[in-house]
Amino acid sequence: MVWHSCAGQVASRLRCVAPMMSITHPQYRMLVVEDESTALAALKKYFSKQGYRVEYARELEEAEAMIITAKYDVVIADLRLSWSYAVEGLEILRFVRHHSRGTKVVILTAYGTPEIQRSARALGAEAFLQKPTPLPEIADAVKRLLERS
Amino acid sequence: MRSRTLLQEILAEGGLTVLFQPIMEIGKEKFSIFAMEALSRGPKGSNAERADVLFEYVRRKGKESDVDRACAAAVFKASESLPACCSISLNVHAATLERDRDWPEFLADVCGRHGLPLNRLILEIVEQQKYTDPERFFQAVDRLRRAGVRVALDDIGLGYSNYRMLIELHPDFFKIDRYFVTGSSQKPNARAAIESIVLLADRLGAQVIAEGIETEDDLNTVRELGIRMAQGYYLAPPASIVKKN
Numbered sequence: 001m002v003w004h005s006c007a008g009q010v011a012s013r014l015r016c017v018a019p020m021m022s023i024t025h026p027q028y029r030m031l032v033v034e035d036e037s038t039a040l041a042a043l044k045k046y047f048s049k050q051g052y053r054v055e056y057a058r059e060l061e062e063a064e065a066m067i068i069t070a071k072y073d074v075v076i077a078d079l080r081l082s083w084s085y086a087v088e089g090l091e092i093l094r095f096v097r098h099h100s101r102g103t104k105v106v107i108l109t110a111y112g113t114p115e116i117q118r119s120a121r122a123l124g125a126e127a128f129l130q131k132p133t134p135l136p137e138i139a140d141a142v143k144r145l146l147e148r149s
Numbered sequence: 150m151r152s153r154t155l156l157q158e159i160l161a162e163g164g165l166t167v168l169f170q171p172i173m174e175i176g177k178e179k180f181s182i183f184a185m186e187a188l189s190r191g192p193k194g195s196n197a198e199r200a201d202v203l204f205e206y207v208r209r210k211g212k213e214s215d216v217d218r219a220c221a222a223a224v225f226k227a228s229e230s231l232p233a234c235c236s237i238s239l240n241v242h243a244a245t246l247e248r249d250r251d252w253p254e255f256l257a258d259v260c261g262r263h264g265l266p267l268n269r270l271i272l273e274i275v276e277q278q279k280y281t282d283p284e285r286f287f288q289a290v291d292r293l294r295r296a297g298v299r300v301a302l303d304d305i306g307l308g309y310s311n312y313r314m315l316i317e318l319h320p321d322f323f324k325i326d327r328y329f330v331t332g333s334s335q336k337p338n339a340r341a342a343i344e345s346i347v348l349l350a351d352r353l354g355a356q357v358i359a360e361g362i363e364t365e366d367d368l369n370t371v372r373e374l375g376i377r378m379a380q381g382y383y384l385a386p387p388a389s390i391v392k393k394n
Binding site: 061062066 | 154155196199201202205206209210
């Protein structure tokens with residue numbers, strides 16, 4: 001192949017960029033949706049050590065963009081992602097049910113009223129856990145769901 | 150809570166990174182660069198570093214116009230270091246042309262500030278949703294065309310980049326999506342679709358650009374189908390600009 005005209009000039013000013021993500025061995029892919037940095041860091045660290053491929057989102061729209069562009073085995077979502085009374089976790093649950101039926105969803109919340117819990121179950125949440133739930137208990141719940149599938 | 154939303158990080162100074170990928174003229178003996186497509190990426194280390202996540206997120210936020218403006222500013226700043234011999238191809242959401250009334254003036258202004266004549270600019274229209282105000286959309290396209298900007302329709306064959314859009318928009322360039330191109334030597338149906346797009350482009354007076362050239366077979370296939378411009382990793386991957394003093 002012969003490069004012509006300004007190709008040489010252009011090529012000299014370009015630096016190749018490595019692919020942004022590399023796929024490693026097959027493992028469960030997890031999305032953690034949590035706006036609170038400490039909780040997010042703890043979940044990421046714990047589940048990564050358990051061998052999950054952990055990705056994260058901090059906002060509803062960010063989570064939706066992640067779910068629509070990738071396939072996750074499990075989503076762990078905080079019920080509330082803001083200081084308002086919105087229940088973004090249920091929005092995420094609805095979104096997963098619409099776009100990624102096989103994905104398991106675990107909802108975490110510090111504000112779990114029986115009504116919200118019923119709504120989550122009705123929308124198809126596989127697990128609804130009250131905060132603070134110890135990380136090993138969350139891991140057990142996730143493991144059971146993935147074994148069932 | 151994090152101090153800033155992802156959108157604020159994207160729109161902050163330095164939040165966007167620009168890569169360029171050449172669109173090549175694929176002659177039998179010689180290849181030359183026809184244009185450089187500017188590809189924006191979100192903040193390093195964030196999910197928006199992936200282009201698909203970046204633009205899906207922006208669409209869900211309804212902030213296409215704000216982010217398209219930020220992308221354009223970042224692209225023209227980065228393209229100052231490119232030689233003046235090739236055109237710059239910039240992606241823009243159809244929603245931006247429809248909703249952002251001042252987009253043509255903004256574009257002219259920012260191009261002027263960076264010394265880029267508008268006739269070196271190709272606007273690649275990304276159509277992810279059905280437009281609600283076609284009149285406003287086509288008015289914006291007409292104003293840009295009168296100023297010398299050429300228009301490409303991206304992702305042809307998929308989504309809303311369909312026959313109706315081709316006829317109504319009358320783009321200067323048809324960009325055939327990689328879905329049809331990559332591996333097309335082994336897919337007779339994909340080749341048939343490409344052939345029909347080439348024929349349509351010819352009848353409508355447009356040029357065709359094949360995206361997703363990943364192998365020599367892909368290149369030979371599109372060439373045999375009459376395509377003279379192409380883009381893809383086999384020809385040149387996206388790359389960032391290295392500034393020279």
